[in-house]
Amino acid sequence: MLVLGRSQVESLLSTDALIDALASAMADLSAGRASMPDRVAARVADRDGFLAAMPGFLPSARVLMTKLVSLFPHNDGTPLPTHQALIVVFDPDTGEPAALLDGTAITAARTGAGSALSARLLARPDARVLAVLGTGVQARSHARAICRVRPIRQIRVAGRDPAKAAALAEELSTVLEADVLAVSGYAEALDGADIAAATTHAVEPVIRRPWLTPGVHITSVGFNPAGREIDDATIAGALVCVESRQAVLSPDFGGSNDLLAPIRDGLITAGHVHAELGELVNGSKPGRTAPDQITLYKSVGVAVQDAAAAALVLAAARERSVGEDITLD
Known part of the structure; x- marks a missing residue:
């Protein structure tokens, strides 16, 4: 072996x-x-x-x-x-x-690569500004991978700890060609961003509709059994794609609170999930249909x-x- x-x-x-x-x-x-x-x-x-x-x-x-x-x-x-x-x-x-x-x-690698695949399928081709929310392993993985599929020129890093955000921005600036800077908060990172990568264990949403620019593509990979990364307004207004409907909507284990909570509250139905990534890849479901459309990839990780x-x-x-x-x- x-x-x-x-x-x-x-x-x-x-x-x-x-x-x-x-x-x-x-x-x-x-x-x-x-x-x-x-x-x-x-x-x-x-x-x-x-x-x-x-x-x-x-x-x-x-x-x-x-x-x-x-x-x-x-x-x-x-x-x-x-x-x-x-x-x-x-x-x-x-x-x-x-x-x-x-x-x-x-x-770490496959989660970032999955988000990069979603960006290749859903983000605008001219996306140049990336907001990275979080400062851990997945933040690093996402910054590196998403830069492989879109012409990112600026990366804004935000997290709960400003010192960690600054350290990550300095680290990424040595390995990526983009201009990387730490910012004071999630709203500042998202202002004008073309792609947003949420990689947190947030209890309260770090992606909120008033902070988003039309046309942004969002990737969300964070998990917290007591919280969520994305607010209801963003979920309701976005074109939502997932790895697996069965996995992300599982009520027993491994599902996403970001989708299960608004379904439970009657804000959306399970049919609000537009497509699986595989359906975008094989062309059985369409992706982005307008430049100002907000698209969202919610990941729970699959085997x-x-x-x-x-x-x-x-x-x-x-x-x-x-x-x-x-x-x-």
Whole structure:
């Protein structure tokens, strides 16, 4: 069995290749070609955390895998990430365990790449100003990935801690060609932004309709069991796209409060979800229809994305003879 640690996974995973691979994976999911049951989780109530299992089979990539991922939001602000994960890949012909991969790096990369795919499908082609809300791992991933699909010239970083926002802006300015600056708050970051990437564990919405410019594309990946990132007015007025209707609207576990709460309150119905990313990729649903239309991609993360990323990592590892081989007794 091949074992790959975090630094190895990061060095083997190409963002451009991942965005393309996710397009194929999402099309497979929407067409019913992939197998992806609902995730299950054990909750740790006193820490507002959970440990989830996310199995999936992506036939087009010949990947059978499961991810074990913990989400502990109180890790925010500590040396530990809020999301930590392992991925086990199995031989799809025999069921034999074939590889053990660091899933924390894959989760960060595929989530940002998924948002970049949504921007490629929904953001205006001339989008140049990106607002990044949050200062953690996903903020970094999103800034890097979205710059691969749109001609971003300015990035505004906002978070709860101004010092962290300033540090992230300085870090990103060394690796991206855009002008990166820290701003004082979410409203300032969103004012005039063409794309907004919400990557927080917010209790109260960080995306509010009065702060938005017509035509903005929003990506929202944050999760907080007691909160939400997006206000009702934005949800109601946006063209809403998701990875999977079943996943995002799940009332039991893993669904999005950003959509479930306004459905519960009667502000929208489940039919307000316009499309899955895979339906945009395969052309069965239209995307943006007007320059001033507000579009929204709400992500909860799905296993086929991890499978697509794992396939790329394993192919690159085998090509470069990277990783440690171990034998299971």
